Amino acid sequence: MKPRTLYDKLWDAHVVHVEPDGTALLYIDRHLVHEVTSPQAFDGLRLAGRQPWRTTSVLAVPDHNVPTTDRDRGIADPVSRLQVETLDANCKEFRLTEFRMDDPRQGIVHVIGPEQGFTQPGMTLVCGDSHTSTHGAFGALAFGIGTSEVEHVLATQCLWQKKSKTMLVKVEGELGRGVTAKDIVLAIIGRIGTAGGTGYAIEFGGSAIRALSMEGRMTVCNMAIEAGARAGMVAVDEKTVAYLRGRPGAPVGAMWDQAADYWRTMVTDPGAQFDAVVELDAAAIMPQVTWGTSPEMVVPVSGRVPDPAEAPSAVKQGDWERALQYMGLAAHTPINEIGVDKVFIGSCTNSRIEDLREAAAVAQWGLQHGRKVAANVRLAMVVPGSGLVKAQAEAEGLDRVFREAGFEWRDPGCSMCLAMNADRLEPGERCASTSNRNFEGRQGQGGRTHLVSPAMAAAAAMFGHFVDVRSLS
């Protein structure tokens, strides 16, 4: 048999039917649902008198609109509240499993899927959310879909898809101290651009990816979409299998062994061909900071804001000029001289336990060196990815470190990654953020976002401006 890539295997295993032009009907194993992109899909089902095809394939959770403080008082904004109540009502009507806002397991949809063992290798998994690529860290084919497709999967358990091209992004070598999965993926986006992966499914490989924890791999796959790829993935290894053991959704007994054997086949065969290969040297990757309004506008923390006059094309020059104007930055400004007004540690990119440990370690360093959140920082907030991450962090005492250092310790949700709840930037405010998008207005109208790793965000909080986390010792 011809050697196949991981993506080929996932694709082949899920094709139900193929049209003459190659458009395939693909079977979907798992479907995550949140409150923002589902109401119209449920309306569509009702209008057509249809029922969900397989209710056990669905897990729903409200995350985008939920408040991160005073949750026992409910949602203050009536429009947000209606959207969450609509999800509750739809899940009840269609008999779907939902972790409601007051459930201890509630959290960001891309954090709870893996945490519950709902996400497993070899699966197809979709969600009406572009960051569904996160789940590819488990050797699954996971991608974001629109609301029409949410309805389509609910009604038929399938989706119409064209096969993507394949890209291998190979990161070889050892990361330097203080350099994280977030820096790897920002460096990749800086290299290939936000459209570099368009039309591709990306497999991340190489010794630096294999060395990452499952949390780190999720961070990398999460931002595949920021490189333009709907799906990112990492081959299964023993870390993947070990992560799943004992999770609520994982199989047990003889079925566990059968499943684990199957999961271990979810790797690219030796000799399989990719349509494109990109290679990065892990040792050369430095902590990254974005300076503009697209994730590809990124430089190492030791760098400077670039000069639009040096942009590679006329279109890019215009984009860079607009970005600098929006960001209130001058060309050639050293990154470590840029001050911040707010710090956000959270989001489906960086709100897992390992992320919080990395940020807390920096906060702890600050406390040991007589530093707390800097006076010019109006708000530094930590928003765990789920209720279970929060509980774990509290069991480890991380919350006490954060609080003592001057951070706010919040309840789980998407929060200021996209500011659909009350957590947002005011016009002109500058934020060091561990989220995934620095688009104009993303964190609040007029807000200015710099994407960084959790350790870099915590360091920016302690100093009031960006600093190279590697300089803390």
Place this chain on the structure above:
Amino acid sequence: MKPFTQHTGLVAPLDRANVDTDAIIPKQFLKSIKRAGFGPNAFDEWRYLDRGEPGQDCSTRPLNPDFVLNQPRYQGASILLARENFGCGSSREHAPWALEDFGFRAIIAPSFADIFYNNCFKNGLLPIVLPAETVDRLFRETAAAEGYRLAVDLAAQTVTTPAGESFAFQVDAERKHRLMNGLDDIGITLTHVDTIRAYEDRRRRETPWLFQ
């Protein structure tokens, strides 16, 4: 879904790359549980000078005179001319809903983000990929001639300029067929129910843990 066969309309140029779906329809409007009514908030942060909130009467809000879609010469535009990677970012289908509700029927760009491209076809909106040089030229021609209109023919897969010059574009046969006929994907899929059931039965035997 509204079928798309041919359309001739006024062209509006949006001359920036990487226009993301947060820009096309900002997050506060995604709180709606309806599918219609997003047009007045399309490009909200670029289009208006005040802060947009759900439920506002947009007809009384101060317009940003510098935003291209507010210029008198582009009123009534139904074809959007854009740059590379249009529609990147969030998967929100509210973006094509907003563009369609605004009055656009087709978008021409050198490239589109995958999810957005796919979402357009579910909503009767045709995304057309033309080479960057051709798009460049269309930008110049649009700027040079007020009232510049293009004719889009999906059956022939062409975009034709007022001077009669035609540019061919590619589209998947299946997508084209469904859009031209306004076909409902779910309806088509449900004609394959037996095949789906057979697949499911086989997978249930081979990978039973997936069906627990």
